[in-house]
Amino acid sequence: AESEVNPLQYDDVFALELAADPQVHANGNHVVFVRRSMDRQTDRMVGRLWQVATDGSNLRPLTSGEGNESSPRWSPDFERLAYVSDQSGSQQIHIRWQDSGHTSLVSTLPFSPGSLSWSPDGEWFAFTMFTPESRQAPVQLPGKPAGAEWAEAPTYIDSVQYRRDGAGYSPQGNSHLYVMPVEGGTPRQLTEGDYDVRGTISWSHDGEAIYYSANKNENPVAEPVNSDIYRVEVDSAEVQRITNTNGPASEPKVSPGGRQIAFVGYQDRQLAHQANRLYVMNTDGSEIRNLTEDLDRSVSSFEWARDGRGIYFSYDDEGEGHLALHTLRGVAETLTDGVGGLSYSRPYTGGQFSVADNGKLVFTQMASNRPAELAFLEGSQTRPITQLNRDFLSAFSVGEVEEFWLESSVDDTRIQGWIMYPPGFDESKQYPMILEIHGGPHAAYGPVFAMELQLMAAQGYVVVYTNPRGSTSYGEDFANLIHHNYPSNDYDDLMDAVDLVVSRGFVDEEELFIMGGSGGGVLTSWSIAHTDRFAAAMVVNPVINWISFTLTADMYPYFSQYWFPGLPWDNVEHYMEYSPISHVGKVNTPVLLFTGESDHRTPISETEQYYQALKLRGVESAMVRVPGASHALHLRPSNLMAKPAYAVYWFDRFRANGGESN
């Protein structure tokens, strides 16, 4: 009965927890993971190291929990655990001795370490670290008198990648590879040059060398996705190029026997989306084999089986994460689905896993009614390990999620989508409906817990989300239906989904609303220029003008080459035809904009253009600016609650009865 319904409240964002980065012990009996929770005082997600037996018993913290902890990594003998913590005031490497429980800070690094990796003998750490380029300002000016308060000196920039979303304006420099004794000491830099060492690094079997991936091409602006695998000798720092592919080659992992390397990448065909393939080669780069040529899905992450005879890997299919084992002899077997759950704000796919020596697996398990929890897979049996959200979510009525499929009205393409019902849903009643559109555009939603959507369902809205053409997890052809053609029939797919849900009879056609973030903001602003069926719209961190976007976004060398037929000034007509700003003259729908002021992916100038255009046209509109927020608006819990709260405020204003019934 409706009286028993206890919907989520905005403040409940602080109760969410997630189990992430599982690292299972070789014996498969227990697993260390990062327990992520929301800290009300700092308004941030914090990570703490916890351990649990794979039967779900003995859940306990591993540290005193005074810092933000991440990247737990077992030593080769599984007697020590390395991790990164900011307990000392900056991100540093720590070790925990598993027998005594003693922990110690072992580094004093000037910048945060990444891709932490133990040498095979357990005596060295390898890691990546930002390495500033020491440079004098090109002009030398007289200095300020002692005690004077002069303006901050101007900054001189001449690098291509001068700012990044989430990181802000970068100092000059690159991410390079270092080694350091595990008991502490001076880090030694192994790579140098004007390129970044990115992603996984992997020690050779004998510990004499490290494999890494980098884009060292002479003109990385012209080849933004190209990268290769290199080998650097630890003693001499001598570097050898291992691959020479046309496209990315990344995440090298040396096989347990030391004779082969697995990596991911693809042969670049200059398409907006290409699936990451899993390759194996000899350590000298010979005999490269594509193991997943026939899969037509992107390999998300992978790990060698302990016996070296196969590789476990994860991939998304139809909005859901899967785990599979590919033997080197060519047999692939899907082991489980339900991998995901790490995206807790909107229902994006994405999960993690870890394999024990005996092939037992621990993975983050997705569910539409709770964020990521750990699950254990043995043979074909899956069972839950953690229940971190049980305490909190069992007290609430969470919106139920139902899958649907439809056939496109423009061709025979099949489109998948989901309906989230408000708690206490009664199909004999009429509900307002929100269509929530994902970004990317080459990304996918799935049956994943999504706090933003749940909070809107908790306010009485039916929330609909789909994977229109362009989405990932349905194959390369489906994703590239919008190659150089975005937005286009993806709009029709979205409208087909609205029609389908409306036809079910429980949605009030006068109370249809539309919203989306980033690529979803593109499609929202595009949609309201092509239909007046929505009573109001919320456009979140959108691109409004592809020309200004490609000339202000952080990934500009990529966007201008892979998403468009050429550079903006050579293709003005194409860029403008696909820009929502070109169609703003047809918009009559009231629009609320919502964007982070420090967004360098879809800079707030896009939002401002749209806002000012709407005002010039006299369309009812408002703009919410989120101070300090990057493209990932949900990172601060207070912003995670602000977005659905503003959506509900705006949509309620344009409901037939002004939202009075809520």
Ligand SMILES: CSCC[C@H](NC=O)C(=O)N[C@@H](CC(C)C)C(=O)N[C@@H](Cc1ccccc1)C(=O)O
């Ligand atoms: C190699 S494609 C890089 C683009 C990137 N793709 C990831 O999804 C991206 O940032 N896309 C934007 C739109 C684009 C700039 C026009 C986007 O829609 N992003 C999505 C996904 C996302 C979520 C959190 C942080 C970064 C991306 C979104 O914001 O919902």
